[in-house]
Ligand SMILES: Cc1cc2nc3c(=O)[nH]c(=O)nc-3n(C[C@H](O)[C@H](O)[C@H](O)COP(=O)(O)OP(=O)(O)OC[C@H]3O[C@@H](n4cnc5c(N)ncnc54)[C@H](O)[C@@H]3O)c2cc1C
């Protein structure tokens with residue numbers, strides 16, 4: 411047991427200055443990831459600053475027609491929100507595909523985006539892991555890597571980001587609102603998480619002490635016809651081997667616009683910009699979907715244990731787009 415202190419912050423500036431001023435401090439939201447990592451000895455914060463009552467815990471309209479999701483909104487409340495279900499169904503579906511009802515009742519919007527990889531070696535103190543202990547090596551490359559990255563990995567790390575919600579918000583062009591020691595920032599979700607490069611210990615671009623206060627979704631009318639599809643080893647309570655978040659806008663048989671992101675394939679949610687570009691203006695048909703996904707996945711560098719993911723990602727994305735096109 412590593413001793414730690416617990417504080418409840420009273421306002422955002424107070425929380426930020428407390429955490430930014432202490433190297434060993436961390437924010438605590440639902441605790442469903444952080445507390446597990448503390449029990450394993452992977453995270454050893456000296457001070458936990460509870461932020462569950464600090465920011466909004468609901469969904470509100472924005473003047474531009476989009477919506478703002480408070481960082482403390484639970485995954486359950488967000489998935490059940492009537493506006494989210496009607497206008498951004500892929501987000502509700504992504505949330506409901508994750509964890510269990512009990513966990514979703516505790517897990518928050520801010521914490522979900524910042525949960526850490528489920529690479530088994532990251533959670534096992536007895537094995538080398540560059541993400542947990544920089545410079546110690548990567549046990550997964552020659553070890554168990556069936557669930558790990560096929561895109562954007564580095565020699566240092568092949569971990570994947572585990573969040574389903576992050577994949578849907580990435581496809582929706584969501585923007586993360588933060589408050590840090592240097593003031594407020596707006597960060598597109600597509601730029602929040604990093605590829606591992608030589609610094610796999612850094613999951614995202616936030617500075618120490620920077621607090622997520624909200625996530626904004628832009629108005630995207632065609633996202634009302636969108637879908638999240640997740641392939642995993644069990645029907646529930648399992649992380650994605652591959653997932654797809656897609657929205658499709660078809661006019662006269664041609665793709666007018668599309669949003670596509672893949673999960674379970676990289677250190678960050680993977681926005682499929684190459685496929686999107688190839689699809690705009692193309693026939694909304696299986697052949698175009700397949701060509702676009704093959705172009706997107708041309709840069710995949712799988713290992714022996716996860717090579718199946720390349721075809722899986724392509725097929726799941728093509729089927730999801732075909733379903734959306736049929737609904738049009
Ligand atoms: C058995 C199990 C199965 C799961 N299955 C899935 C799954 O299939 N799909 C999926 O997506 N997730 C899954 N999860 C993960 C779960 O969704 C996350 O644990 C949860 O979303 C984290 O939210 P939290 O509020 O509990 O975060 P916490 O555990 O409290 O925090 C997580 C991290 O975020 C930081 N943090 C929290 N809030 C803020 C903030 N506002 N600003 C800045 N930093 C902050 C914390 O310091 C910590 O580093 C599973 C978890 C478990 C235990």
Ligand code: SF4
Nearest residue numbers: 529539540548567568
């Ligand atoms: S893949 Fe990344 S998280 Fe997993 S063992 Fe290698 S360095 Fe650690």
